Amino acid sequence: MKKIFVHFVGGAYRTVAPLIFLVDSEPAHDFVLDMSEFMGKISGVPALMRACLRVSHPILKTTVAGIDFENPVGLAAGFDHEAQMPRIVDGIGFGFQTVGTVTNGAYEGNPYPRIKRLVKSRTMLVYKGFKSTGMSAVLARIKGETWRVPIGISIGRTNPLKEYTYEAANADIIEAFTKARDSGVPFSYFELNISCPNMLHEISYYQPDHLAPLLALIRDLKLPKPLFIKMPIGLSDDATKALLDTIMQYPVAAVTFGNLQVDRKNPAFDQAELATLAKYPGNWSGMPCQQQSDHLVKLAYNHVKGRLAIIGCGGIFKAVDAYRKIRNGASLVQLVTATVFEGPQVAAEICADLPALLARDGFKHISEAVGVDAGNPEV
Numbered sequence: 093m094k095k096i097f098v099h100f101v102g103g104a105y106r107t108v109a110p111l112i113f114l115v116d117s118e119p120a121h122d123f124v125l126d127m128s129e130f131m132g133k134i135s136g137v138p139a140l141m142r143a144c145l146r147v148s149h150p151i152l153k154t155t156v157a158g159i160d161f162e163n164p165v166g167l168a169a170g171f172d173h174e175a176q177m178p179r180i181v182d183g184i185g186f187g188f189q190t191v192g193t194v195t196n197g198a199y200e201g202n203p204y205p206r207i208k209r210l211v212k213s214r215t216m217l218v219y220k221g222f223k224s225t226g227m228s229a230v231l232a233r234i235k236g237e238t239w240r241v242p243i244g245i246s247i248g249r250t251n252p253l254k255e256y257t258y259e260a261a262n263a264d265i266i267e268a269f270t271k272a273r274d275s276g277v278p279f280s281y282f283e284l285n286i287s288c289p290n291m292l293h294e295i296s297y298y299q300p301d302h303l304a305p306l307l308a309l310i311r312d313l314k315l316p317k318p319l320f321i322k323m324p325i326g327l328s329d330d331a332t333k334a335l336l337d338t339i340m341q342y343p344v345a346a347v348t349f350g351n352l353q354v355d356r357k358n359p360a361f362d363q364a365e366l367a368t369l370a371k372y373p374g375n376w377s378g379m380p381c382q383q384q385s386d387h388l389v390k391l392a393y394n395h396v397k398g399r400l401a402i403i404g405c406g407g408i409f410k411a412v413d414a415y416r417k418i419r420n421g422a423s424l425v426q427l428v429t430a431t432v433f434e435g436p437q438v439a440a441e442i443c444a445d446l447p448a449l450l451a452r453d454g455f456k457h458i459s460e461a462v463g464v465d466a467g468n469p470e471v
């Protein structure tokens with residue numbers, strides 16, 4: 093019954109979506125966040141949303157990095173950079189959420205436009221560059237709250253630094269981690285974001301020589317909860333494996349593949365539609381991320397051999413997309429763009445449809461499906 097209802101809500105959203113898309117992306121996004129925060133504070137509303145939209149199934153319950161998840165579908169970093177949604181994110185069906193990316197210092201964001209949709213290409217141009225009110229302000233907003241699903245915080249370096257050296261960047265990131273660690277806010281995990289392609293000045297953690305000192309500093313913080321790392325999708329396979337080799341030398345529990353697509357030649361773009369945004373800087377979510385993140389989930393699964401959990405992110409719109417990433421090696425999945433093109437109930441729809449896909453293939457539990465296609469080059 094709930095399955096029918098969530099698909100009905102999804103169908104209704106997709107019918108009116110062309111009208112919603114008449115509103116510019118960033119104001120629409122800000123409105124959704126403000127409404128979410130408002131509704132989350134009205135007594136009874138989160139419970140009502142849960143009753144209507146949350147789809148639970150024992151086959152989807154899983155434990156990853158020592159954290160229990162009622163379902164494997166998370167809201168990825170970037171949708172809710174100021175942590176306005178954790179009170180209702182479970183009410184729209186998600187199994188977990190990464191808030192942020194939050195930075196130590198405040199930044200008003202890169203110049204406009206910073207979010208633009210391309211409907212045919214099922215992608216968004218993103219150029220926010222870590223807009224953030226800063227770690228202290230974000231923590232103050234959510235201090236004292238508790239949540240029904242695991243909430244993690246994504247942390248990156250403040251975009252405009254006083255000086256662009258690795259020492260300064262590392263110190264900035266460590267200060268942000270320290271504030272989050274000591275805040276008393278009940279985060280279930282921390283996510284280090286090393287892969288935002290929209291920074292003003294290049295400080296790159298894509299070389300093991302640069303990443304290792306930062307991971308050593310984070311190790312010394314003795315974080316009380318697991319550390320995840322948000323990975324780029326644009327590196328070569330060898331460079332990705334070199335980063336994974338470095339990461340495995342530190343207490344890191346999971347890697348998320350991955351962040352935005354930089355390559356405008358990706359075949360998922362409708363070229364005529366892409367040309368309408370040719371003059372704008374920024375990078376791409378959604379469908380142009382799908383194939384490469386599918387590939388990297390598989391590559392990472394084969395390379396790390398169980399020493400890290402893999403979180404698949406990029407171009408997940410339907411249950412089949414989530415299922416493909418799980419079969420490639422993802423223990424959890426995350427999404428952002430599908431909430432715009434499929435609707436805010438998309439996690440509930442995926443959770444409604446995943447059990448049948450698992451059962452069709454004879455799996456009694458989601459964990460049995462993780463990585464079954466990782467050895468198959470055809471898939």
Ligand SMILES: Cc1cc2nc3c(=O)[nH]c(=O)nc-3n(C[C@H](O)[C@H](O)[C@H](O)COP(=O)(O)O)c2cc1C
Nearest residue numbers: 168169170192193350351377378406407427428429
């Ligand atoms: C508007 C927007 C803002 C984003 N901001 C962040 C961010 O702050 N930190 C981050 O790690 N990823 C960020 N991302 C990337 C997403 O987390 C995700 O990796 C990417 O969009 C691919 O997933 P998707 O195809 O489901 O959107 C952002 C994505 C979008 C669409």
